[in-house]
Amino acid sequence: MTLLELRDLSVTYTTEGGPVPAVRGVSLTVDAGQTLGLAGESGCGKSTIATSILRLLPTSAKVDGQILFQGDDVLTMKWGRLRAVRWAGASIVFQGALHSLNPVQRVGTQIAEPILLHTTAGKDKARERAVELLRQVGLTAARADSYPHELSGGQKQRVMIAMALACSPDLIIADEPTTALDVMIQAQVLNLIGDLVRERGIGMIMISHDLSVLSATCQRLAVMYAGKIVEEGPAHQVFTDARHPYAEALSWAFPIIGDTKSRMRPRGLAGDPPDPADVPSGCSFHPRCAVAQPQCARREMELWPAGDSRLAACVRVLPESEAVA
Amino acid sequence: MTQTVTTDAPPASPRTPRQLAWVRRHAALSRFWREYRKDRRGMAGLIILAVMIAVALTAPLLANSRGLNPIYATAAPNAGPSLSYPLGTDSDGRSVLTLLIWGSRNSLIVGFSATFISILIGALFGVVAGHFGSIRARAGRVTDNVLMRFADWFLVIPFLPLAMVLARTIGPSLGVIIVVIGLTSWAGTARIVRAQALAVETRPYLERARALGAGHWHQMYKHVLPNVMPLLLANTILTVAGTILAESTLSFLGVGDPIRPTWGQMLGSAYNYGVGTGNVVWLLAPGIAIILVVMAFTLVGHALEAVLDPKLRERR
Amino acid sequence: MSDAAPLLRAADVEVRFEGRGRRAAAIAVDGVNLDIAAGEIVALVGESGCGKTTLARTMLGLERPTAGQVSFAGKPLTYRSAAMRVYRRLVQLVLQDPTGSLNPRHTVYEAVAEGVRIHHLDDEEARVAEALSRCGLRPPERFFQRYPHELSGGQRQRVVIAGALVLQPQVLVADEPVASLDASVRGEILSLLLRLRDELGLAALVVTHDLGLAWNIADRLAVMYLGRIVEVGTPEQVFADPRHPYTRALMSVLPESPIDPIVLTGEPPDATRIPAGCRFHPRCPELASGAAAAAGVAEACTGTALPMLPARPATEAADQAQVSCHLADALSETTGRT
Numbered sequence: 001m002t003l004l005e006l007r008d009l010s011v012t013y014t015t016e017g018g019p020v021p022a023v024r025g026v027s028l029t030v031d032a033g034q035t036l037g038l039a040g041e042s043g044c045g046k047s048t049i050a051t052s053i054l055r056l057l058p059t060s061a062k063v064d065g066q067i068l069f070q071g072d073d074v075l076t077m078k079w080g081r082l083r084a085v086r087w088a089g090a091s092i093v094f095q096g097a098l099h100s101l102n103p104v105q106r107v108g109t110q111i112a113e114p115i116l117l118h119t120t121a122g123k124d125k126a127r128e129r130a131v132e133l134l135r136q137v138g139l140t141a142a143r144a145d146s147y148p149h150e151l152s153g154g155q156k157q158r159v160m161i162a163m164a165l166a167c168s169p170d171l172i173i174a175d176e177p178t179t180a181l182d183v184m185i186q187a188q189v190l191n192l193i194g195d196l197v198r199e200r201g202i203g204m205i206m207i208s209h210d211l212s213v214l215s216a217t218c219q220r221l222a223v224m225y226a227g228k229i230v231e232e233g234p235a236h237q238v239f240t241d242a243r244h245p246y247a248e249a250l251s252w253a254f255p256i257i258g259d260t261k262s263r264m265r266p267r268g269l270a271g272d273p274p275d276p277a278d279v280p281s282g283c284s285f286h287p288r289c290a291v292a293q294p295q296c297a298r299r300e301m302e303l304w305p306a307g308d309s310r311l312a313a314c315v316r317v318l319p320e321s322e323a324v325a
Numbered sequence: 326m327t328q329t330v331t332t333d334a335p336p337a338s339p340r341t342p343r344q345l346a347w348v349r350r351h352a353a354l355s356r357f358w359r360e361y362r363k364d365r366r367g368m369a370g371l372i373i374l375a376v377m378i379a380v381a382l383t384a385p386l387l388a389n390s391r392g393l394n395p396i397y398a399t400a401a402p403n404a405g406p407s408l409s410y411p412l413g414t415d416s417d418g419r420s421v422l423t424l425l426i427w428g429s430r431n432s433l434i435v436g437f438s439a440t441f442i443s444i445l446i447g448a449l450f451g452v453v454a455g456h457f458g459s460i461r462a463r464a465g466r467v468t469d470n471v472l473m474r475f476a477d478w479f480l481v482i483p484f485l486p487l488a489m490v491l492a493r494t495i496g497p498s499l500g501v502i503i504v505v506i507g508l509t510s511w512a513g514t515a516r517i518v519r520a521q522a523l524a525v526e527t528r529p530y531l532e533r534a535r536a537l538g539a540g541h542w543h544q545m546y547k548h549v550l551p552n553v554m555p556l557l558l559a560n561t562i563l564t565v566a567g568t569i570l571a572e573s574t575l576s577f578l579g580v581g582d583p584i585r586p587t588w589g590q591m592l593g594s595a596y597n598y599g600v601g602t603g604n605v606v607w608l609l610a611p612g613i614a615i616i617l618v619v620m621a622f623t624l625v626g627h628a629l630e631a632v633l634d635p636k637l638r639e640r641r
Numbered sequence: 642m643s644d645a646a647p648l649l650r651a652a653d654v655e656v657r658f659e660g661r662g663r664r665a666a667a668i669a670v671d672g673v674n675l676d677i678a679a680g681e682i683v684a685l686v687g688e689s690g691c692g693k694t695t696l697a698r699t700m701l702g703l704e705r706p707t708a709g710q711v712s713f714a715g716k717p718l719t720y721r722s723a724a725m726r727v728y729r730r731l732v733q734l735v736l737q738d739p740t741g742s743l744n745p746r747h748t749v750y751e752a753v754a755e756g757v758r759i760h761h762l763d764d765e766e767a768r769v770a771e772a773l774s775r776c777g778l779r780p781p782e783r784f785f786q787r788y789p790h791e792l793s794g795g796q797r798q799r800v801v802i803a804g805a806l807v808l809q810p811q812v813l814v815a816d817e818p819v820a821s822l823d824a825s826v827r828g829e830i831l832s833l834l835l836r837l838r839d840e841l842g843l844a845a846l847v848v849t850h851d852l853g854l855a856w857n858i859a860d861r862l863a864v865m866y867l868g869r870i871v872e873v874g875t876p877e878q879v880f881a882d883p884r885h886p887y888t889r890a891l892m893s894v895l896p897e898s899p900i901d902p903i904v905l906t907g908e909p910p911d912a913t914r915i916p917a918g919c920r921f922h923p924r925c926p927e928l929a930s931g932a933a934a935a936a937g938v939a940e941a942c943t944g945t946a947l948p949m950l951p952a953r954p955a956t957e958a959a960d961q962a963q964v965s966c967h968l969a970d971a972l973s974e975t976t977g978r979t
Contacts, residue, residue: 041825152908154908155908182688182689183688183850183852183891183894183895184688184890184891184894184904184905185688185908186894187894187904188905188906191904211824212853212895212896212897216896246825249825252828253824253825253827253853254824254853254896255856255857256896257853257856257876257880257892257895257898258880258881258897259897262857263876263877264835264857264858265857266827266829266831266835266857266858267828267832268825268826268828268830269825269828269829270829272793272794272795272823273825346748528741529736529741529742530743530744532734532736532742533742533743533801533804534759536701536733536734537729537755537804537805537808538725538726538730538756538759538760538808539759540722540759543759547744547747547755548744551744551746552744
């Protein structure tokens with residue numbers, strides 16, 4: 001059953017300097033029990049996608065396309081149904097747990113909040129459930145009475161996960177859940193997420209700039225650049241054998257330890273991720289691409305087939321006949 | 326290889342770094358002015374201030390200073406407004422308008438001077454205390470404590486009794502007022518500046534300066550002070566408002582110079598000698614003037630804070 | 642490399658932060674020997690709270706050790722202000738956050754020239770231009786009047802490195818130099834560090850929790866846990882054959898690791914409550930599984946403190962990795978390794 005389907009989603013923010021297209025025609029599907037990784041760097045639009053799924057964008061943002069959650073379009077849902085979807089249908093583990101937790105409320109209260117809002121449970125039952133959730137994410141019941149500043153980074157992230165699970169959603173969107181965490185804590189949190197998703201058959205979208213993490217935890221991986229998806233396919237394959245030059249360059253930043261190719265040979269991309277307000281024409285990656293051809297500046301890219309259930313928005317994956325515009 | 330900045334190319338004619346710096350400063354100022362213009366209340370305050378200051382500066386042109394000397398007063402005392410005396414006369418027969426115009430000079434001079442002393446001492450204490458207070462060594466914390474306890478002492482001195490005592494021992498004058506206000510208001514500025522300095526000290530570029538080998542003076546002068554300036558500027562404007570009010574109070578109570586008129590002194594005289602007689606404008610005019618100028622400074626100060634703050638945030 | 646005289650050396654360094662009131666003292670660095678030879682890039686890896694940043698700052702002279710000493714070219718640091726000024730021209734710092742490291746009110750020129758002015762060096766403009774050039778910002782004049790907020794993250798970090806370079810140091814201490822940068826840009830900054838080593842002979846101490854970075858550019862790698870270095874060696878040695886259980890666990894959770902994942906439970910205890918015996922024993926999977934008991938060292942793990950690792954091993958075992966672990970010692974005795 002298709003849990004979530006994004007159809008040609010476009011989001012444009014209105015700013016003082018004019019309209020800024022953050023997302024430009026993205027289509028994705030996530031089935032129940034499936035994990036999809038969404039990779040990209042600052043300004044590529046991945047966080048915008050996360051917030052748009054629950055219709056949490058500012059009112060000044062222009063949204064086109066469809067976001068079908070369990071068949072219903074989130075963008076045109078009635079308020080009542082939207083409220084029900086928010087948190088009980090799909091929930092978000094936000095980026096930077098530092099700022100997503102209310103510093104003056106105890107952690108247990110914050111986890112109980114969505115429970116109180118979405119179910120008929122009273123305060124005591126909600127509290128019980130919050131404690132149970134804390135246990136499930138590996139924290140002791142005593143932690144329910146702690147304030148956020150008393151917890152470490154890893155513990156705060158677990159609290160965010162507990163909150164996301166509070167209403168037993170069918171879809172979880174994890175936005176950079178392990179950025180800024182140490183390697184071991186990251187492993188703990190990823191294990192936890194993996195176990196929970198498997199046990200409950202939840203669908204998950206994990207957003208990160210760390211391709212190695214996504215390749216290890218997700219089944220499928222989509223790489224975004226300048227508001228568009230540039231490559232999509234089985235996670236491990238996209239990581240180790242990317243077809244799009246940008247996806248390849250992104251994978252260099254996460255060298256495989258023990259691989260002599262990357263020993264003493266750090267590789268990066270010149271230039272910087274483009275400003276969403278000023279995206280290059282044609283293939284938006286062409287100014288930084290080492291194998292760019294003249295047509296890349298003019299020709300609009302599409303996601304062409306690049307192997308078994310793989311897609312890439314690069315002319316190099318096209319057969320000879322179509323390769324030249 | 327490496328990408329160079331893709332913003333506008335530098336102008337074709339070769340310019341020295343100094344010229345470029347001036348161009349940038351000019352651009353920054355015009356940006357600032359455009360932002361400030363959007364704040365209507367700030368603009369209103371600025372216009373009022375401009376008028377006041379213009380009046381104070383051109384006082385000799387607007388009203389003959391002889392009009393201040395009671396000897397030359399020929400008009401009837403306590404007369405109401407008339408054609409030749411638009412605001413009437415005081416109990417000595419002097420034109421209230423002349424007094425008001427010359428009074429603006431003295432009031433503003435006192436206000437600015439007292440503020441200058443207050444801000445100078447306050448900023449100095451604040452920056453030094455804030456800087457040394459963030460050094461982990463004991464010596465730093467001790468310095469901070471000593472400076473702040475000293476400031477606390479001044480924070481609690483009641484300015485009225487102090488003014489009275491000084492007026493009695495030294496003799497009443499505008500100088501006394503300036504000293505008193507300066508001494509009793511610098512501590513408040515020091516606290517605010519210190520708090521901001523402590524915040525600035527935590528920023529990585531201070532650590533970088535230390536790693537580069539910067540001494541205390543360099544850190545305070547090149548890094549802490551510039552980043553404390555916007556706050557200080559807004560605080561200064563608001564302090565002027567406060568000092569003018571304070572000056573009015575002291576003059577009203579007779580601590581000021583009985584010869585050189587200020588608005589407060591006019592209020593005092595009007596209160597003592599004019600109430601119940603013919604010229605109620607003598608009481609109203611300085612009062613309204615004080616209110617207007619304090620309000621104008623406050624509006625400008627708040628507008629400044631509003632404009633400078635988001636700028637800082639946006640720059641980061 | 643192991644017979645080159647060490648340029649920067651930390652000997653028996655301990656850094657203790659006294660607790661205030663009833664709080665216990667935090668021993669951030671609890672006895673460390675570390676050497677950096679000329680032209681060598683050493684990666685200091687460990688998780689947050691392990692003391693690596695404190696150790697780096699101590700070697701930079703920004704922090705005074707409560708025991709032990711830091712010396713440069715054989716001469717210990719005296720911490721007198723004149724001596725420290727000279728030292729600043731020899732060892733420089735690059736911080737993690739390039740945005741915070743630059744005063745938003747200073748132009749790029751002023752930021753890089755700051756070091757020159759503090760030390761009253763001549764030819765300011767030439768020095769600034771050269772430093773910016775070396776860091777890949779060409780032509781340098783185009784960047785002089787820019788402000789940090791007009792540059793990208795990668796460019797800002799280059800400016801910070803140029804600011805350090807302008808004093809012509811021999812050692813660069815970089816604290817997470819690429820952690821705040823976009824992933825696709827990291828490689829460029831790391832390449833820059835390698836290039837500076839090749840062109841200028843610049844040595845570096847890179848503090849990071851990113852093992853991939855160490856694989857990319859480090860000649861030697863030191864793993865820290867709770868204030869002590871627990872394993873030292875070349876990345877090839879440490880990654881291929883991690884002998885300390887902590888290092889093994891770290892390696893095992895990396896992607897594509899040949900070792901089965903060992904996910905440690907809990908978090909490192911804080912520096913105010915360092916466990917007795919081997920400081921890692923409460924979380925050690927070898928102790929928990931009984932492997933330590935089988936080798937007969939279980940009591941040592943919980944009771945006997947381990948000695949500090951020397952900065953370099955004794956000459957016969959010059960190229961061997963070193964590890965500070967009772968079990969590893971016991972095992973290597975039986976297999977005849979040193």
